[in-house]
Amino acid sequence: MISVRSYSAQDEAAWNGIVLQSRTGNFLHLRSYMDYHSDRFVDQSLIVLQNGEPCAVFPASLHGDTISSHGGLTYGGLLATTDMRAQSTLEAFEKIASHYASAGRDKMIYKAVPHVFHRYPSEEDLYALFRMGARLQRRDISSVVEIGKAPKYSKGRKWTINKARKANLVVAASDQLDAFHELLCEQASDRGRQVVHTLHELQLLKSRFPDQIVLYEARADGQLQAGALIFDFGSSVHTQYLGSSELGRVNGALDLIISELVNNQYADRRYFSFGISTEQSGRFLNEGLVAQKEGFGGRGIVHDFYEVDLK
Incomplete structure (x- = not known):
């Protein structure tokens, strides 16, 4: 059984433990990184539990009536351990969406973790977003070298x-x-x-x-x-x-x-990342910048942003 609850400062150790065990989290998702600019964001992060035990975390911040995962991070999303499988991920997204909708939020922006930063295969979230009718809101292109x-x-x-x-x-x-x-x-x-x-x-x-x-x-x-x-x-x-x-x-x-x-x-x-070469929410490609990165062997991966209606 999957459930979710709001993150609080008392959860820091549990949060960090899940991030370190997760398939897609890194030090950007540890609270000591996320909270360095906590004065700029209204934290709305969640802890996901399976049969009462933490199995994933969901970094999130509030922007008007919109939830972003996360406004202060390049990418966020559901950071899950290997205990989370396809069906439990679907349940987690249902509970996450219901939690924010009940709080009066209108939509959610989901910044997926690019696959080159995965430690273990972890794209159940993309399937769950598809099932929820999520729309691709933004796509940036980043250059990465496979060393x-x-x-x-x-x-x-x-x-x-x-x-x-x-x-x-x-x-x-x-x-x-x-x-x-x-x-x-x-x-x-x-x-x-x-x-x-x-x-x-x-x-x-x-x-x-x-x-x-x-x-x-x-x-x-x-x-x-x-x-x-x-x-x-x-x-x-x-x-x-x-x-x-x-x-x-x-x-x-x-x-x-x-x-x-x-x-x-x-x-x-395995990978050396140069970051994105796009502007205007991915609509403009800086050709000179991307050419410089490609000159070192960098080739394209995408940073995807999805929008989910919560109403």
């Missing part, structure tokens, strides 16, 4: 990497988030954008997840020319932020970092 199987670099890419080495650039892990964040801000300003995380937020998250959040820099004579902030999910790693100075772009510093990470530092992993 060890990627296409060979072009001559131009190899030339740029060799140029970076000749510029005496050295790639190394670093804790100097302040310099990297300043570089990101300058880069974002040039493009008329803003960095999502403040320096304080990055420092806080880094202190909470020192092994999972790692900064790699390319420097020459002590000068920072490029950096990559990596989120390490285990079998897959993700470039949360990539940044380069004007000199770094001339010298190919970021190309060198990515080459070192894919071919050396994370060569034992």
Whole structure:
């Protein structure tokens, strides 16, 4: 028998335990990550129980009359252990929808976890969404390298990497988030954008997840020319932020970092994720950005958002 109940702070240990056992959860779904910006969101998360025992969690936040899973995360959805099977997943979605509908919510936005971040097959949720009549609301395309199987670099890419080495650039892990964040801000300003995380937020998250959040820099004579902030999910790693100075772009510093990470530092992993290259809820493809990622062997996977009517 499946039931659901609202998450409370007293459930933190149980919540985290389920995330760590789940087929699709990672450190982004631990409460110490989710709650770093809790002041921005009204939490509506649920714990799913099977015969009275927690078997899944559902990160969620409230936006007007809409439930999002989750507004502060790239992806969320039902994070279930292997105890959850197809039929129990259908029951869980029925109970989740009923819970929010009873609370007066109109609809639910479901951000599915892309399959490359699964630790074990887990797409019962997509079947349940289909059964509920969910609509595909948004689809972003992200570029991912399957490490060890990627296409060979072009001559131009190899030339740029060799140029970076000749510029005496050295790639190394670093804790100097302040310099990297300043570089990101300058880069974002040039493009008329803003960095999502403040320096304080990055420092806080880094202190909470020192092994999972790692900064790699390319420097020459002590000068920072490029950096990559990596989120390490285990079998897959993700470039949360990539940044380069004007000199770094001339010298190919970021190309060198990515080459070192894919071919050396994370060569034992399965996937290296560059993130999305779409804007306007997936309706616009940044061709230059996606081409850069494809130049390293990245190919497309989708980040899907589904909309479910709860009325």
